Amino acid sequence: MALALQTYATVEDAETALKAAGTRYLGGGTLVVRAANEGDVGVCTLVRSTDPALTGIDISGGKVRIGAAVTMAAVARHPDLAPLARPARAVGGPAIRNMATVGGNLFAPSPYGDFAVALLALGASVEAGGTTMPIEAFLTGRDDSHAIVTSVSFDLAALAGFRFLKVSRVKPKGVSVLSIAAVLGHASDGTVSSARIALGCMADRPMRASVAEKALVGARLTADGIAPALAAVCVGIDPATDPIASAWYRAEVLPVHLGRLLLG
Amino acid sequence: MAKVPIQFTLNGSEKAEFVESGATLLNALRDKVGDTSPKGGCHQGTCGACSVIIDGELRLSCLTLAETCSGAAIITTAGLAEGGVLHPLQRAFLDAFASQCGFCTPGMIMAAKALLDHTPDPSREDVVEALSGNICRCTGYEPIIQAVLTAARSNSQNVA
Ligand SMILES: Cc1cc2nc3c(=O)[nH]c(=O)nc-3n(C[C@H](O)[C@H](O)[C@H](O)COP(=O)(O)OP(=O)(O)OC[C@H]3O[C@@H](n4cnc5c(N)ncnc54)[C@H](O)[C@@H]3O)c2cc1C
Numbered sequence: 001m002a003l004a005l006q007t008y009a010t011v012e013d014a015e016t017a018l019k020a021a022g023t024r025y026l027g028g029g030t031l032v033v034r035a036a037n038e039g040d041v042g043v044c045t046l047v048r049s050t051d052p053a054l055t056g057i058d059i060s061g062g063k064v065r066i067g068a069a070v071t072m073a074a075v076a077r078h079p080d081l082a083p084l085a086r087p088a089r090a091v092g093g094p095a096i097r098n099m100a101t102v103g104g105n106l107f108a109p110s111p112y113g114d115f116a117v118a119l120l121a122l123g124a125s126v127e128a129g130g131t132t133m134p135i136e137a138f139l140t141g142r143d144d145s146h147a148i149v150t151s152v153s154f155d156l157a158a159l160a161g162f163r164f165l166k167v168s169r170v171k172p173k174g175v176s177v178l179s180i181a182a183v184l185g186h187a188s189d190g191t192v193s194s195a196r197i198a199l200g201c202m203a204d205r206p207m208r209a210s211v212a213e214k215a216l217v218g219a220r221l222t223a224d225g226i227a228p229a230l231a232a233v234c235v236g237i238d239p240a241t242d243p244i245a246s247a248w249y250r251a252e253v254l255p256v257h258l259g260r261l262l263l264g
Numbered sequence: 265m266a267k268v269p270i271q272f273t274l275n276g277s278e279k280a281e282f283v284e285s286g287a288t289l290l291n292a293l294r295d296k297v298g299d300t301s302p303k304g305g306c307h308q309g310t311c312g313a314c315s316v317i318i319d320g321e322l323r324l325s326c327l328t329l330a331e332t333c334s335g336a337a338i339i340t341t342a343g344l345a346e347g348g349v350l351h352p353l354q355r356a357f358l359d360a361f362a363s364q365c366g367f368c369t370p371g372m373i374m375a376a377k378a379l380l381d382h383t384p385d386p387s388r389e390d391v392v393e394a395l396s397g398n399i400c401r402c403t404g405y406e407p408i409i410q411a412v413l414t415a416a417r418s419n420s421q422n423v424a
Pocket residue numbers: 024025026027028029030031032033034068069090091092093096099100101102103104105106107108111112113114115147148149150174175176308309310
């Protein structure tokens with residue numbers, strides 16, 4: 001089915017156009033144009049906006065703001081976002097990274113969405129349709145959202161305790177068996193004072209490992225100290241079985257890889 | 265479906281065409297402009313055979329809508345040879361038997377060029393990473409990696 005493209009100078013006008021049936025927003029197109037190429041007849045008209053509000057990475061006042069149209073390649077090479085290079089470089093190969101946007105990654109279904117996993121661990125907020133909401137709320141409601149995401153923001157300080165790991169079968173580029181991101185805070189005695197752990201491929205979209213997070217607070221990052229968190233990390237997960245891995249396999253290896261991330 | 269005008273430069277030459285709104289750059293290049301060097305392998309972003317360089321960045325023409333390239337500078341493998349002399353990457357691919365059926369070759373060369381444009385003296389690891397979005401079903405990759413490393417060396421000798 002033939003596609004049509006509509007381009008608007010402002011996010012507001014593009015949002016109005018997206019109210020029509022059969023329309024989808026066009027980010028980098030790596031998922032939505034692929035769907036059209038595959039014959040997804042639900043996509044008739046793609047809508048995009050060239051609004052500058054969607055672009056740019058701004059770091060000021062201890063906050064990082066990344067425009068929704070910023071690509072993975074742009075994040076990966078930003079000198080002040082070095083810890084984020086890892087999840088940004090985890091997305092596809094070089095050409096995909098030059099196209100794939102931060103906004104699009106927030107909508108990517110599992111086994112995709114590696115960068116969104118990082119944003120979830122960072123406690124990012126998502127600005128969409130003129131309102132700003134926590135990323136958890138955004139991810140929960142994303143299927144019914146018709147608003148255009150303009151940016152994501154998070155505290156620069158969170159990057160200091162940030163860790164990320166992606167497991168794939170094909171190296172150096174491959175679709176996730178799983179991905180894990182964590183932001184840990186430490187007390188003066190070396191124990192964990194705060195923990196946010198986000199999991200990719202453990203549900204249809206990125207999720208928090210809330211029970212494991214609680215088990216980690218007060219613990220030391222030793223094999224014994226993290227054992228309760230590893231034992232709890234599978235609580236509430238519902239991984240998919242797909243050509244990359246079975247749900248059983250994903251659940252089996254999750255504690256192993258969380259352990260490596262925490263002790264590494 | 266409405267046709268829309270687009271203008272861009274292809275390998276340094278101005279091009280102006282009417283394309284269907286929503287046509288991919290791959291289809292526009294092959295069917296309208298007559299540059300068949302980008303290949304349509306999967307149309308899903310997975311094989312890299314359609315790779316081109318748009319405004320200095322490697323992209324997949326099968327997932328790029330032609331209309332979004334208005335005003336862009338596009339480079340394809342068809343434009344690399346100058347005055348009948350092969351580009352160092354083409355020469356190296358030929359010499360190293362890095363091309364068998366040849367279907368992946370234009371995409372591989374674009375990915376390699378995008379690497380060498382930014383990293384003229386790459387490590388083997390850099391080359392593997394740069395080619396990681398491109399699939400070859402014939403060569404087993406090793407001759408391709410060697411060809412890119414050879415082209416990088418011959419480039420630096422030319423500059424020296
Ligand atoms: C070969 C290949 C390999 C890949 N590998 C990975 C991988 O390893 N990890 C990974 O996470 N992903 C991967 N992906 C998936 C995809 O490239 C990324 O998830 C990417 O970030 C999606 O962004 P996009 O801009 O291309 O999205 P698009 O395709 O443009 O859009 C995807 C969806 O998001 C919506 N959308 C996009 N931007 C906005 C916005 N600003 N506001 C509202 N809605 C929006 C679109 O309407 C659409 O529904 C891969 C894809 C391919 C083809």
